Amino acid sequence: MSRLNEHPVIKKAISLILTYVIVQLLISTNIISAYLQVTLATICINIILAVSLNLITGITGQFSLGHAGFMSIGAYLCAMIVLRMPTIPGFLLGVFAGAITAALVGCVVGLPTLRLRGDYLAIATLGMAEIIRVIFLNLEITNGAAGLSGIPKFVNWFWLFVFTAGTVIVISNFINSSHGRACISVREDEIAADAMGINTTKYKVMAFTFGAFCAGIAGALYASSFYFIEPSLFGFMKSIDVLVIVVLGGLGSISGSVLAAVLLAVISTLLQSFPEIRMVLYALLLIIIMLFRPQGLMGSKEITFNVFGKLGDMFASRKRRV
Amino acid sequence: MERLLQQLINGISLGSIYALIALGYTMVYGIIKLINFAHCDVYMIGAYVGYFCMSYFRLGLLPSLLIAMVVCMLLGVAIEKIAYKPLRNAARITVLITAIGVSLFLEYGTMFFVKAETRTYPPLTGLLARTFKSGSLVVSMQQIVIVGITVILMVLLQFIVKKTKIGKAMRAVSLDQDAAELMGISVDTTISCTFAIGSALAGAAGVLVGIYYNSINPLMGMTPGIKAFIAAVFGGIGLIPGAMIGGYFIGMVEVFVSGYGNSMFRDAVLYAILILILIVKPAGLLGKNVREKV
Numbered sequence: 001m002s003r004l005n006e007h008p009v010i011k012k013a014i015s016l017i018l019t020y021v022i023v024q025l026l027i028s029t030n031i032i033s034a035y036l037q038v039t040l041a042t043i044c045i046n047i048i049l050a051v052s053l054n055l056i057t058g059i060t061g062q063f064s065l066g067h068a069g070f071m072s073i074g075a076y077l078c079a080m081i082v083l084r085m086p087t088i089p090g091f092l093l094g095v096f097a098g099a100i101t102a103a104l105v106g107c108v109v110g111l112p113t114l115r116l117r118g119d120y121l122a123i124a125t126l127g128m129a130e131i132i133r134v135i136f137l138n139l140e141i142t143n144g145a146a147g148l149s150g151i152p153k154f155v156n157w158f159w160l161f162v163f164t165a166g167t168v169i170v171i172s173n174f175i176n177s178s179h180g181r182a183c184i185s186v187r188e189d190e191i192a193a194d195a196m197g198i199n200t201t202k203y204k205v206m207a208f209t210f211g212a213f214c215a216g217i218a219g220a221l222y223a224s225s226f227y228f229i230e231p232s233l234f235g236f237m238k239s240i241d242v243l244v245i246v247v248l249g250g251l252g253s254i255s256g257s258v259l260a261a262v263l264l265a266v267i268s269t270l271l272q273s274f275p276e277i278r279m280v281l282y283a284l285l286l287i288i289i290m291l292f293r294p295q296g297l298m299g300s301k302e303i304t305f306n307v308f309g310k311l312g313d314m315f316a317s318r319k320r321r322v
Numbered sequence: 323m324e325r326l327l328q329q330l331i332n333g334i335s336l337g338s339i340y341a342l343i344a345l346g347y348t349m350v351y352g353i354i355k356l357i358n359f360a361h362c363d364v365y366m367i368g369a370y371v372g373y374f375c376m377s378y379f380r381l382g383l384l385p386s387l388l389i390a391m392v393v394c395m396l397l398g399v400a401i402e403k404i405a406y407k408p409l410r411n412a413a414r415i416t417v418l419i420t421a422i423g424v425s426l427f428l429e430y431g432t433m434f435f436v437k438a439e440t441r442t443y444p445p446l447t448g449l450l451a452r453t454f455k456s457g458s459l460v461v462s463m464q465q466i467v468i469v470g471i472t473v474i475l476m477v478l479l480q481f482i483v484k485k486t487k488i489g490k491a492m493r494a495v496s497l498d499q500d501a502a503e504l505m506g507i508s509v510d511t512t513i514s515c516t517f518a519i520g521s522a523l524a525g526a527a528g529v530l531v532g533i534y535y536n537s538i539n540p541l542m543g544m545t546p547g548i549k550a551f552i553a554a555v556f557g558g559i560g561l562i563p564g565a566m567i568g569g570y571f572i573g574m575v576e577v578f579v580s581g582y583g584n585s586m587f588r589d590a591v592l593y594a595i596l597i598l599i600l601i602v603k604p605a606g607l608l609g610k611n612v613r614e615k616v
Contacts, residue, residue: 063415112601119357123555124600126548127593134590236548240422247419279430286423287405294412 012169020161027157036269037157041225043265044160045218048167050245050257052214055171057243058251058300059180060207061187062114063122065239069129070106070212072234074098074219076136079148079229091154091224095163099216105132106212107205114204129239137231147230148223155225163221167214172254174210183207187252248289250296255303260296324458329581330574335465335534337573338472342527343550344557344565345479346520352496352560353516355414359421360401362547363428364521368394368528369538370436377444383533387471390529391522398521399514407510425543433540440539443532468530475526476566479519483562488515496560549576552596558606567607 023040026032032040049067056064078094085093113124136142174180182203185193194200223229245264249256267285271278289297343365350358368390375386405424409417445451446464453462483489491512494502503509531546532538553572557564575595579588605611 057415113597116600116604119351119355119559120555120600120604122357123552124597127552127597130593131590131597134587138584138586236544244419244422247415251413251415277430277434279426280434283423283425283427283430287420287427290416290420290423291405291408294409294416296416 016165020157020165023161024157039265039269040157041155041160041221043262044164045222045225046242046245046261046265047164047258048214048218048221049242050249050261051168051171051254052211052218053242054246054249054252054254054257055174055183055214056207056211057246058253058257059175059187060183060204061190062204062208063118064125064208064211065122065236065243066109066125066127066129067211067215067242068234068236068238069125069132070102070215071219071222071238072129072132072136072229072231073102073105074216075223075229075234076142076148076219077101077216078220079151079223080141082152082154082224083148083150086152088154091152091159094224095217095220098220099213102216102219103209103213107209110205110208110212111201114201114208126236126239129234130236133231133234136234142231145231147228147233149228151223151227151229153224153227155221160221160225163217167217168254168258171210171214175254179203179206184252244286248286248296250298250300252300253296253298253302256296256298256301259298259303263297325581328459329577331459331461331465332581333574333577334570335468335573336577337570338469339527339531339534339569340546340550340553340572341566341569342472342475342523342530343546344553344569345476345562346524347551348554348557348559348562348565349492349516349520351554352562353492353513354406354410354417356406356417356421357551358520359418359547360405360424360428361520361524362543362550363425363432364394364398364401364543365524365528365531365547366432366538366540366543367397367428368525369532369542370432370528371525372529372532373441373443373538383446383450383467383529387526387529390525392525394525394528395518395522398517398524401521402514402517407513429540429543436540438540440537443536443538445536446533464533468534471526471530475523479523479562482519488512492516549592552592555606556596556599558609561606561608564606564608 023032027037049071053064053067056062056067074095075098077098078091081094081097082091084090109125109128113121113128116124137145142148175183182193182198183206185196185198186200186203190200219234245260246257248264249258249260267282268278271281274281343362346361346364347358350356350361371390371393372386375381375389376383381389401424405420406417409420450463450467453460455461481489483492491502491507492515494505494507495509495512499509502512528538531542549572550569553568554565555568556571557566557568572592575592576588579585579591583591599607603609603611
């Protein structure tokens with residue numbers, strides 16, 4: 001093998017392109033049917049939501065229950081823009097307008113509330129999300145409780161892939177940057193981080209704003225892939241759903257969040273055939289996983305390309321022994 | 323003036339129910355630092371037990387109330403033993419997710435058995451169905467019963483917490499779990515007792531809400547659950563008087579915003595007040611700001 005192949009960036013790029021091409025092939029050959037494509041969209045949106053909440057809760061240690069609020073901002077803005085401008089540039093404009101507005105709201109809300117700690121912060125962010133929901137419920141332009149329908153669908157596997165992979169790459173690079181390290185130090189010990197000269201407020205607000213930005217993207221994708229949005233979709237339970245994915249995957253583990261998002265969507269699709277006891281089984285599964293694996297599926301570890309390398313080494317050494 | 327008085331009466335009766343639920347939240351939080359999401363579903367189960375007692379077994383209000391409280395007490399202890407006790411030393415967020423799991427399990431389990439439809443509580447009869455009027459002021463016997471039962475339960479709770487041995491143990495464990503254990507207090511028993519008392523109060527609130535609003539459904543616990551938790555945070559979480567004040571305050575705000583403003587914005591006003599209070603006084607109304615030690 002040439003040296004070039006071993007460079008991590010190239011490895012990542014190759015695997016990403018492979019993922020894209022394989023799924024695209026499966027869609028073209030109709031192995032991933034229209035029904036499964038809905039699951040695919042859900043998975044991608046949940047990955048963006050979970051990874052961005054992981055940045056706030058898992059990496060920076062700020063317990064937020066308001067993610068659905070930011071998501072709804074992205075969804076509504078994108079829906080309103082796309083309804084007036086049903087073209088691809090309109091869709092892209094909607095996604096970025098939604099994401100930037102969500103980030104602005106996140107910054108404005110974050111500055112005062114991030115002084116709070118633990119459960120108090122959770123409740124303040126929950127309150128913020130509910131206020132956003134009530135505002136959408138009462139505005140004329142968002143059509144109140146009836147919601148917006150007939151949103152043109154622009155989201156296909158290409159856009160899903162671009163935004164999902166983009167979010168995951170940017171966030172994982174952020175975590176490995178000096179800013180990301182500062183965020184981790186805030187999680188580990190805020191006072192110590194402060195004493196080491198880290199501006200804790202700045203990093204908390206930064207993570208919160210960035211998380212809100214990504215949640216806005218997820219909301220915009222949601223609006224443009226499911227035709228219809230209403231305020232009750234973005235209630236308290238939506239924030240909880242995202243938190244469940246993050247904790248299930250392991251706090252602070254990006255690959256864990258991705259894994260948990262895929263796993264939960266698959267479980268949910270499989271359970272569709274038992275509508276009566278679907279949620280009961282889901283709840284039981286949740287309790288059992290938490291009781292037997294309290295640190296989440298991945299703990300705080302990541303799946304890296306080294307895993308494949310190690311597997312390869314193991315395989316090779318076994319061969320040699322034989 | 324009469325309108326104001328009327329709103330005040332409505333606010334007090336609604337606030338009583340919130341206060342009863344908030345007490346359970348605050349007691350559990352005070353002792354194991356857990357937002358017990360399943361608490362609002364214990365309240366829902368209480369409402370259903372009361373419903374079955376009153377409509378199928380034709381029991382009176384008081385026996386139904388007592389049965390609902392006992393069932394919820396057992397349920398609360400069972401939840402603690404099965405779902406929370408094995409996670410005593412795990413990260414708090416893990417226990418929180420487990421609590422959400424228990425909450426979903428109770429909601430959809432109940433839905434599976436009693437179906438999702440809304441059920442109406444049997445109408446009260448005789449003395450309990452009477453209303454008193456003075457001018458345009460209307461006070462129903464239900465409201466008096468709700469406030470009366472709430473006050474009795476609160477006095478009883480204060481007595482248990484302040485005067486009995488188990489109450490002393492509860493206060494000790496919530497102050498310092500390790501030190502309490504060293505003093506020979508059984509932490510497990512004390513935590514179970516806290517769940518028992520909190521859940522019994524939630525059961526009572528469930529029956530009272532049933533006779534107040536007349537309709538119950540398996541998902542009825544969600545919204546009042548969040549509001550009651552906000553009440554607990556508002557008053558300073560972990561503090562019993564805080565939960566009472568918070569409950570009445572939330573009830574009042576809700577009734578007054580609906581009465582004088584736009585009822586659509588009721589919840590938004592509630593949350594805005596909550597956020598403001600948290601920013602000004604981060605530990606809640608009665609909470610003391612504890613300086614963090616390194």
